[in-house]
Amino acid sequence: VGTRVYTFIYTMAYAMQACAKYGKRMVVLDRPNPIGGELMEGNMLESEFASFVGLFPIAMRHGMTVGELAKMFNEAFAINCKLDVVPMSGWQRSMWWDKTGITWILPSPNMPTLDTATVYPGMVVFEGTAISEGRGTTRPFELIGAPYIDAYTLTDKLNSLNLSGVYFRPNYYQPTFHKHAGQLCGGLQLHILDRQKYKPVITAVAILSTIYHLYPDRFEWKQPPYEYVHDKLPIDVIFGSDKIRKQIEAGTSIKEIEESWQQGVDEFVKLREKYLIYQ
Numbered sequence: 001v002g003t004r005v006y007t008f009i010y011t012m013a014y015a016m017q018a019c020a021k022y023g024k025r026m027v028v029l030d031r032p033n034p035i036g037g038e039l040m041e042g043n044m045l046e047s048e049f050a051s052f053v054g055l056f057p058i059a060m061r062h063g064m065t066v067g068e069l070a071k072m073f074n075e076a077f078a079i080n081c082k083l084d085v086v087p088m089s090g091w092q093r094s095m096w097w098d099k100t101g102i103t104w105i106l107p108s109p110n111m112p113t114l115d116t117a118t119v120y121p122g123m124v125v126f127e128g129t130a131i132s133e134g135r136g137t138t139r140p141f142e143l144i145g146a147p148y149i150d151a152y153t154l155t156d157k158l159n160s161l162n163l164s165g166v167y168f169r170p171n172y173y174q175p176t177f178h179k180h181a182g183q184l185c186g187g188l189q190l191h192i193l194d195r196q197k198y199k200p201v202i203t204a205v206a207i208l209s210t211i212y213h214l215y216p217d218r219f220e221w222k223q224p225p226y227e228y229v230h231d232k233l234p235i236d237v238i239f240g241s242d243k244i245r246k247q248i249e250a251g252t253s254i255k256e257i258e259e260s261w262q263q264g265v266d267e268f269v270k271l272r273e274k275y276l277i278y279q
Helices: 008-022 066-075 114-128 149-159 198-215 236-237 241-252 254-274
Strands: 024-030 042-045 059-060 084-086 144-146 166-175 184-192
Touching: 008 024, 008 066, 008 084, 024 066, 024 198, 042 114, 042 198, 042 254, 059 114, 059 144, 059 254, 066 084, 114 198, 114 236, 144 166, 149 166, 149 184, 149 198, 184 241, 198 241, 198 254, 236 241, 241 254
Parallel strands: 024 084
Antiparallel strands: 042 059, 144 184, 166 184
C-alpha cells in the first residue's frame, strides 16, 4: 500500500531470497501503488533496525510498485535471484487507486479503504505508542485517541500548525477491541483536504510530538516485543531508527525533523530511478 512498513513486500523479498538460494525463478505480477507513484516522504531505514516491517533502506512512503521494488531489492540490495516482473498495462505514476477503475479489495482487515492507505504511511507510527490508532473502529488510522486526551485542546494546537492538506477534527470514540477497548477516547479524526499536498509522515510526527508534550506524564511508548523484535522499542522499529523518537522527546521542531530526513529522501529518489517501470 505504498508504505515501507507494510509487510507484503518483505514476504515477497523472503520468497526472492529463497528462490536465489534454490536456483528458482521468481515471477512478480505487478499491481498499482494505491497512493500513486510520484510522492515520497519520511526517513530512511537504518540497517541496525531492519525487521519484518522494514528490511531495506527505503523511504517510509516510497512511491513504487511491488514490481519496481522487486527489481530494486534484487539488484540494489543484492538478493540476486532470477526475476521476471510482468508490468501492468495503462498505469501511470500520477494515478491513485480511485483513478484506475479497479475495485478496492481490502488487503488486510485494518486497511478497509483508500482513505486508510492515504494516511497509513504516517499514522502507522501510533502502533508504537499506547495511544489507540483506531483499531476497533470503522476508521482505523484515521482516528487516534486515548482516555486522557482532550480532543479540543489537541486539535486546536494541531490546526494552528497549518500543516499541508489536512484538517484535524476533534473526536471522541470508543474502540470495540484493541487498545482502550470499551473506554471513551479523546482524540482526532484526520480529514484530508488535498491528498497531493498532504504529507502523512510529518503530519503523524506532529501529532505524536504534540501529544507527547501536552501530556508528558501520561504519554507512553509501547514496550517490546513488536513484529518479532524483542530488544528495541516498537516506535524505533517502525521508524527504522531511534532518531525521530529522540527528536520528539527533545522537543525538536517539526520543521527541523522534516529537514533532517530530506537528504536521505533525495538519495532514495536517485537510487530508485533506474528501477522505475512507468512514467
